Amino acid sequence: MKYSYVSHLYCPKCSSIYDTKAQHQLCTCGSPLLVDYALEGLGKVLSPEQLKHRKADLWRYHELLPVEDENNVVSLGEGMTSLVPLYRLGRDMAVDHLYMKDEGLVPTGTFKARGAAVGVSKAKELGVEELAMPTNGNAGAAWALYAAKAGMKSTIVMPEDAPEITRNEVAISGAELYLVNGLISDAGKIVGRAVKEYGLYDASTLKEPYRIEGKKTMGLEIAEQLHFKMPDVILYPTGGGVGLIGIHKALKELKALGWVEGDLPRLVAVQATGCAPIVRAWEEGKRESEFWNDSETKAFGINVPKALGDFLVLDALYETNGCAVAVDDEVMLKEQERLARLEGSFVCPEGAAAFAAARRLKKTEWIKEGETVVVLNTGAGIKYPDTVDMQPERLEKEEAIDK
Amino acid sequence: MKYSYVSHLYCPKCSSIYDTKAQHQLCTCGSPLLVDYALEGLGKVLSPEQLKHRKADLWRYHELLPVEDENNVVSLGEGMTSLVPLYRLGRDMAVDHLYMKDEGLVPTGTFKARGAAVGVSKAKELGVEELAMPTNGNAGAAWALYAAKAGMKSTIVMPEDAPEITRNEVAISGAELYLVNGLISDAGKIVGRAVKEYGLYDASTLKEPYRIEGKKTMGLEIAEQLHFKMPDVILYPTGGGVGLIGIHKALKELKALGWVEGDLPRLVAVQATGCAPIVRAWEEGKRESEFWNDSETKAFGINVPKALGDFLVLDALYETNGCAVAVDDEVMLKEQERLARLEGSFVCPEGAAAFAAARRLKKTEWIKEGETVVVLNTGAGIKYPDTVDMQPERLEKEEAIDK
Numbered sequence: 100m101k102y103s104y105v106s107h108l109y110c111p112k113c114s115s116i117y118d119t120k121a122q123h124q125l126c127t128c129g130s131p132l133l134v135d136y137a138l139e140g141l142g143k144v145l146s147p148e149q150l151k152h153r154k155a156d157l158w159r160y161h162e163l164l165p166v167e168d169e170n171n172v173v174s175l176g177e178g179m180t181s182l183v184p185l186y187r188l189g190r191d192m193a194v195d196h197l198y199m200k201d202e203g204l205v206p207t208g209t210f211k212a213r214g215a216a217v218g219v220s221k222a223k224e225l226g227v228e229e230l231a232m233p234t235n236g237n238a239g240a241a242w243a244l245y246a247a248k249a250g251m252k253s254t255i256v257m258p259e260d261a262p263e264i265t266r267n268e269v270a271i272s273g274a275e276l277y278l279v280n281g282l283i284s285d286a287g288k289i290v291g292r293a294v295k296e297y298g299l300y301d302a303s304t305l306k307e308p309y310r311i312e313g314k315k316t317m318g319l320e321i322a323e324q325l326h327f328k329m330p331d332v333i334l335y336p337t338g339g340g341v342g343l344i345g346i347h348k349a350l351k352e353l354k355a356l357g358w359v360e361g362d363l364p365r366l367v368a369v370q371a372t373g374c375a376p377i378v379r380a381w382e383e384g385k386r387e388s389e390f391w392n393d394s395e396t397k398a399f400g401i402n403v404p405k406a407l408g409d410f411l412v413l414d415a416l417y418e419t420n421g422c423a424v425a426v427d428d429e430v431m432l433k434e435q436e437r438l439a440r441l442e443g444s445f446v447c448p449e450g451a452a453a454f455a456a457a458r459r460l461k462k463t464e465w466i467k468e469g470e471t472v473v474v475l476n477t478g479a480g481i482k483y484p485d486t487v488d489m490q491p492e493r494l495e496k497e498e499a500i501d502k
Numbered sequence: 503m504k505y506s507y508v509s510h511l512y513c514p515k516c517s518s519i520y521d522t523k524a525q526h527q528l529c530t531c532g533s534p535l536l537v538d539y540a541l542e543g544l545g546k547v548l549s550p551e552q553l554k555h556r557k558a559d560l561w562r563y564h565e566l567l568p569v570e571d572e573n574n575v576v577s578l579g580e581g582m583t584s585l586v587p588l589y590r591l592g593r594d595m596a597v598d599h600l601y602m603k604d605e606g607l608v609p610t611g612t613f614k615a616r617g618a619a620v621g622v623s624k625a626k627e628l629g630v631e632e633l634a635m636p637t638n639g640n641a642g643a644a645w646a647l648y649a650a651k652a653g654m655k656s657t658i659v660m661p662e663d664a665p666e667i668t669r670n671e672v673a674i675s676g677a678e679l680y681l682v683n684g685l686i687s688d689a690g691k692i693v694g695r696a697v698k699e700y701g702l703y704d705a706s707t708l709k710e711p712y713r714i715e716g717k718k719t720m721g722l723e724i725a726e727q728l729h730f731k732m733p734d735v736i737l738y739p740t741g742g743g744v745g746l747i748g749i750h751k752a753l754k755e756l757k758a759l760g761w762v763e764g765d766l767p768r769l770v771a772v773q774a775t776g777c778a779p780i781v782r783a784w785e786e787g788k789r790e791s792e793f794w795n796d797s798e799t800k801a802f803g804i805n806v807p808k809a810l811g812d813f814l815v816l817d818a819l820y821e822t823n824g825c826a827v828a829v830d831d832e833v834m835l836k837e838q839e840r841l842a843r844l845e846g847s848f849v850c851p852e853g854a855a856a857f858a859a860a861r862r863l864k865k866t867e868w869i870k871e872g873e874t875v876v877v878l879n880t881g882a883g884i885k886y887p888d889t890v891d892m893q894p895e896r897l898e899k900e901e902a903i904d905k
Contacts, residue, residue, distance in 0.1 A: 277897050
């Protein structure tokens with residue numbers, strides 16, 4: 100039996116076809132490329148039952164991933180993160196069946212590890228020796244570390260004010276790290292020039308087709324963890340949107356395999372009010388977003404003024420009768436604290452935004468009684484130490500606690 | 503079938519027996535108490551084969567854990583962390599079969615979550631409403647967050663210079679947090695007084711008997727992940743030593759069950775040269791350690807001048823023909839970098855110390871050719887951002903990368 104059932108790449112805009120044996124970046128029409136699989140063949144030889152005996156990482160779905168030779172897999176044990184039932188927070192927001200998919204529990208502490216694991220593995224298979232990418236921090240950290248494990252060089256460019264922790268992760272990996280006095284868009288331009296001049300593999304969001312396949316595994320895992328009964332709603336903090344596109348793709352593939360039935364879950368893209376291009380486009384019923392000027396939010400990971408894959412995110416929302424919601428930073432941080440106090444989980448602000456959105460959607464009855472709701476926490480709160488503001492009491496050695 | 507096969511508590515020093523239905527702290531003789539199980543009964547009804555179908559978290563071993571009613575389990579999805587083969591680093595240090603058990607992949611980012619999950623769950627079962635503990639950071643963070651999930655109050659006292667990230671974790675959990683102008687020993691005295699005055703449950707290291715049971719699951723998982731064939735050597739960064747005591751206890755229990763055969767792995771306690779009381783005691787063939795004055799190391803988690811369970815750690819080393827090794831901070835940080843560059847893993851300095859120790863023990867041929875070696879990385883490097891020192895290049899927006 101084949102390790103991967105990958106068949107080809109296709110363009111969701113102009114329908115061009117590419118093979119998966121050579122390095123490809125964007126389609127000649129400028130659109131990101133997507134990966135397709137021989138699902139019919141696979142449906143005949145693999146059943147959900149067989150998955151049960153496999154290792155608890157994302158490579159358990161290797162037939163649905165693009166790496167063809169298992170020897171090219173570069174893994175740090177990523178995936179199969181916990182789907183934690185949240186009874187107390189669920190009661191607090193009157194959502195009957197509330198779950199958190201906790202993406203803090205992967206190497207590098209954010210969901211970016213999934214895209215990096217699959218993206219770097221496939222790059223290795225394609226003979227890539229050096230990659231480059233701009234980043235707001237977490238993606239660059241993940242790609243630099245996985246590239247190091249693969250013995251691949253990497254060049255990472257990030258804004259000077261990106262979180263210091265991610266800067267340290269990149270530096271210790273041995274990557275070439277550059278800090279730019281500007282935004283991620285400026286970093287992107289610098290990377291673009293370097294890619295041209297030095298013939299590097301461009302690992303920018305959606306400029307290579309395989310990162311999304313790694314993100315897709317979040318959707319596969321949610322389905323498997325719910326015993327292949329789909330939830331009613333999935334909420335996702337949306338910057339570049341690759342996670343949401345990936346989850347949508349995963350569920351459609353599972354449906355094509357016949358492993359899940361019925362309507363797809365309603366997908367919800369959650370953004371910050373300070374940077375909500377997808378929300379605005381969705382409210383106006385548009386198929387693409389417009390650049391969001393002077394964007395600002397404490398949720399660094401969703402500060403993306405214009406995503407290359409915006410049309411794929413919007414498609415996913417329209418196709419599933421989903422919606423898009425913007426959340427204030429203040430409301431987001433309040434929800435982050437509530438989650439820690441009620442559920443003992445210190446989530447990242449992006450994840451907290453998605454929980455705040457769930458609360459609001461239940462209040463407006465968009466989420467209905469009895470529904471099963473899955474919220475993605477895209478990273479560990481410990482990567483964002485500055486979101487907590489507190490004044491603990493100070494004691495001298497001989498002092499006593501006075502309750 | 504019973505959820506837990508716990509039978510009683512016993513004192514490893516004076517052999518007193520206690521039940522597990524009431525709250526107990528230390529033995530009346532001053533020693534920590536250990537938990538015993540009805541292993542004979544269990545061996546008849548449970549086989550390793552049955553474990554395979556269970557969820558990938560530490561509760562898969564519930565028969566060997568002290569919580570008797572499943573409803574008392576307080577879980578954030580901790581455990582069953584990856585056992586990652588390290589081919590490149592293994593070649594680099596000439597260790598033939600080198601594995602990392604990566605404890606960065608749990609809630610709160612360190613192995614302390616295991617002890618907190620089981621400790622808090624059992625405390626809940628015993629009706630505890632409020633606990634207190636001194637901490638150097640990570641343990642307090644884990645216990646405060648798990649206590650919050652259990653709806654339990656907690657009082658946490660830590661040195662003023664404990665890592666800020668852990669302080670934020672405690673604060674956001676809603677715990678009562680106090681910073682002391684002193685060391686963890688000073689924090690311990692303050693907690694001791696508060697425990698007496700307010701009747702709190704003392705969750706200090708080894709002062710309640712159940713934390714060790716959570717740590718034990720590292721040993722159970724290593725065995726299961728190696729298909730119940732024991733490794734030759736296990737290296738553990740040792741501060742309080744609860745992890746090492748727990749792993750030793752786990753392997754003895756598996757042997758009693760008949761699930762593993764042959765000699766136990768040689769256990770190695772790794773410390774920093776700036777705080778090496780166990781190493782000194784082992785070198786002198788003693789059964790207890792002496793207080794280490796003016797201790798100092800960048801590996802905050804193993805800065806423990808005198809561990810309450812030192813005699814249990816030393817017993818484990820003697821019983822398994824293991825040893826104790828001290829590593830310089832400089833060597834430790836060098837190994838941390840090597841691990842990131844060769845294996846893409848950003849480990850904590852404590853974990854790096856254990857890898858450095860493996861390298862040295864191979865050089866001196868204490869580790870032999872063909873042996874299987876498991877190193878515990880006790881936490882994620884992202885919790886220690888200050889260990890990375892780097893000077894990345896800075897670019898203006900219009901500048902180009904010059905390779």
